[in-house]
Amino acid sequence: MFAYYVELGLRSLKRNPVLTALMVFGIALGIAASMTTLTVMHLMGSDPIPWKSDKLHYVQLDNWSAEQPYSDDGRPPDQITYRDAVALMQAAKADRQAAMFKLSLPVQPENPELKPFQALGRVTHADFFAMFEPPFAHGGPWNRDQDAGHARVVVLGKDINEKLFGGQNSVGRTVRMDGVDYTVVGVLKDWKLRTRYYDLTNGAFAEPDEFYLPFTTAIDLKQRSSGNNSCWKSSDDGWDAYLESDCVWIQMWVELDSPARLAEYKSFLDDYVSEQKKLGRFPRPLNNRLLDVTEWMRDQKVVSRDVEVQTGLGFAFLAVCLVNTIGLLLAKFTRKSGEIGLRRALGASRRNVFTQFLIESGVVGLSGGLLGLLLTVLGLIAVRALYADYKSVAQLDWSMVATTIALAIVSALLAGLYPTWRACQVAPAAQLKTQ
Numbered sequence: 001m002f003a004y005y006v007e008l009g010l011r012s013l014k015r016n017p018v019l020t021a022l023m024v025f026g027i028a029l030g031i032a033a034s035m036t037t038l039t040v041m042h043l044m045g046s047d048p049i050p051w052k053s054d055k056l057h058y059v060q061l062d063n064w065s066a067e068q069p070y071s072d073d074g075r076p077p078d079q080i081t082y083r084d085a086v087a088l089m090q091a092a093k094a095d096r097q098a099a100m101f102k103l104s105l106p107v108q109p110e111n112p113e114l115k116p117f118q119a120l121g122r123v124t125h126a127d128f129f130a131m132f133e134p135p136f137a138h139g140g141p142w143n144r145d146q147d148a149g150h151a152r153v154v155v156l157g158k159d160i161n162e163k164l165f166g167g168q169n170s171v172g173r174t175v176r177m178d179g180v181d182y183t184v185v186g187v188l189k190d191w192k193l194r195t196r197y198y199d200l201t202n203g204a205f206a207e208p209d210e211f212y213l214p215f216t217t218a219i220d221l222k223q224r225s226s227g228n229n230s231c232w233k234s235s236d237d238g239w240d241a242y243l244e245s246d247c248v249w250i251q252m253w254v255e256l257d258s259p260a261r262l263a264e265y266k267s268f269l270d271d272y273v274s275e276q277k278k279l280g281r282f283p284r285p286l287n288n289r290l291l292d293v294t295e296w297m298r299d300q301k302v303v304s305r306d307v308e309v310q311t312g313l314g315f316a317f318l319a320v321c322l323v324n325t326i327g328l329l330l331a332k333f334t335r336k337s338g339e340i341g342l343r344r345a346l347g348a349s350r351r352n353v354f355t356q357f358l359i360e361s362g363v364v365g366l367s368g369g370l371l372g373l374l375l376t377v378l379g380l381i382a383v384r385a386l387y388a389d390y391k392s393v394a395q396l397d398w399s400m401v402a403t404t405i406a407l408a409i410v411s412a413l414l415a416g417l418y419p420t421w422r423a424c425q426v427a428p429a430a431q432l433k434t435q
Contacts, residue, residue, distance in 0.1 A: 020364070023328050027368025027415075030321030031408045032375030037307070037314040039376070039400045040383060040390060044204075045303040048197045049132070052255075053293035056131060057262065059088065059252040060291070061273060065232045066283035076287045077230065078201050078300070079248040082219075084276075089125065089215075093268045094254035095261065096131050099215055100124035101250055102202050102227030105177040109164055119160060119177070120226070121211035122199070123218040129155075131255050132198055139171035139186035142214060150220050154182035155212040161187045175211075180221060182213065197293055199251055200300040202227040205390060225249045246281070254290070266290055318411065325415040329361060358416055365412020369405040376404055 047053050061084055062069075062076035070077045080088075085099035100122055107119045122128075129141035142153045154175055161170055170184045195204045222239050231247035256262045269288040276282050291299055377396060384391045 019328060020367075023325050023364050024367045024371060026321045026324050026328075027365060027408055027412055028371035028375055030318035030411070031369060031372030031404060032379050034311075034314040034318040035372065035376045035400065035404045035407065036379035036383065037311040038403075039380060039396060041303055041307050041311045042400065043194050043395065043397070044307060045297065046194065047294055048193060048195055049293060055255050055257055056293050057254050057256055057265075057290040058292075058296045059254060059269070060287075060289040061269065061282070062284045062287035063246050063248070063282050064284055068232075069284070070230075070232075074287070075299070076289060077248045079228065079230070080250050080252050081246055081248055082243045082250055085250040085252055087272065088252060088254075091268070091272070093265055095257050096127040096255035097253070098125040098128040098131055099250050099252045100128065100199070101225040102199065103213065103218060103223055104226035105211075105223070107160075107164075108176040108179070110174070110176070111164070114163070117163075119210040120207065121213060122209040123213050123215050123223065123225075125215050127255070128198075128212070128253075131253060134191045135189040137187050137189040138169040139184070141212075142185050147214050147216055150216040151214060152180065152182050152217055153185045153214065155186040155188065156184055157188050157208055157210045157212075158190050159208070160210040177211070178221075178223075195297070195302055197297060197302075198253060199227070200296065200302065201251060204297075204300070204302045219243075256290075262290060322411055322415045325364075325412065329364075329416050358413060361412045361416025362409055364416075365409040366405070368412060369408025372408055373401065373404050 049056070059080060060076040060078065061080050063081060063084070064070040064077060069075075089097060089099055102120065103123050104118055104120050106116055108116050126142050126144050126147050137158065139155075141155060142151060146153055154177075156164070156170065156175070158167075161167060164170070164175065165173065170187055173184050174181050175184060176182075191208060193208065196206055196208070197204070199206075224242075227249065229247055229249040231245065233246060254265060256265055266288065269290070270286055273282050273286060273288060297303075373396075380396055
């Protein structure tokens with residue numbers, strides 16, 4: 001019976017092509033507007049590493065001025081000082097830990113046909129790779145002994161390896177950056193991150209890192225961070241004074257494999273800050289935080305208020321389109337009152353009529369969903385063209401494809417409820433007398 005009603009619905013739609021086109025196109029526009037914005041918001045806020053996001057925690061210590069908090073809502077700084085990062089790394093109280101900062105360096109290719117260029121990379125510790133799990137095409141990360149030995153080694157991203165070595169296995173080759181030679185120990189595959197969640201401070205949608213250097217090596221070479229740097233009081237000039245200052249410019253992540261380990265590490269941080277207070281540092285009350293990946297993304301407002309408003313407006317537009325669809329369906333079903341009366345006189349129940357016209361509404365929704373899916377793809381292409389930062393999240397995945405079709409069908413069914421109910425109220429005897 002269902003297949004029969006679908007066939008009736010298709011025949012009915014073919015009889016009124018203009019009206020059908022208006023309904024399908026109206027639903028498609030509403031679906032495209034809502035799904036384009038919903039897709040961007042969904043991918044922005046989705047968990048980037050769901051199998052271990054609750055085990056990775058971002059370290060925040062409040063070393064700011066006693067007179068004025070770092071932020072109006074009392075949140076501690078979103079980075080820590082060099083001296084605190086070194087102390088936490090040396091304590092090694094977490095299962096894994098990595099301090100890091102952003103670094104821009106000039107690259108001098110050995111190929112004379114390539115001009116020198118500037119590359120953005122990351123200075124970090126060996127545990128970074130086990131914590132965040134970037135995929136390797138060749139070789140692997142450096143180890144903790146190389147961290148301790150201040151080794152001049154580098155892990156290359158896929159794109160810079162393509163540029164320097166034509167995509168070949170470059171492990172063992174040398175890369176010269178800022179006049180220093182580094183030995184390649186690993187090359188990454190294409191690391192597809194929707195958000196660069198491990199460094200939200202310098203931009204959730206920034207370009208992928210092109211290279212990775214050991215933290216200790218970069219400090220030896222006096223490489224200053226190319227990322228955010230905040231200070232609440234002045235310090236003496238010079239590199240050593242900068243390292244000893246209360247300026248915050250280091251991001252710190254720890255991996256803790258259980259709630260018990262999280263509680264232990266939080267207690268360790270509180271004890272560490274209490275000891276530092278005795279040395280005249282950390283004038284503010286204890287305000288240490290350990291947020292996991294999803295908490296940190298919410299805290300840093302990866303999904304901005306503007307995106308949420310745009311999504312709301314998209315669904316408001318869908319609602320307007322559905323109101324128009326209700327009017328068109330009502331006009332269509334009212335025209336068929338004679339047919340409805342005849343069917344009722346021949347024995348069809350109100351339930352049969354209701355099912356038939358509701359399925360017809362569903363067919364309109366499915367058609368609108370398919371067209372809306374195409375318009376959504378075009379909308380996401382437009383987003384990528386207009387907002388370069390959003391190119392990693394303006395992508396349609398299978399979950400969003402299914403959501404688009406489902407939303408279109410459900411919307412059409414909801415829009416068809418009232419017109420269908422009105423169609424079922426036709427009195428067969430009265431309608432037949434007027435014919």
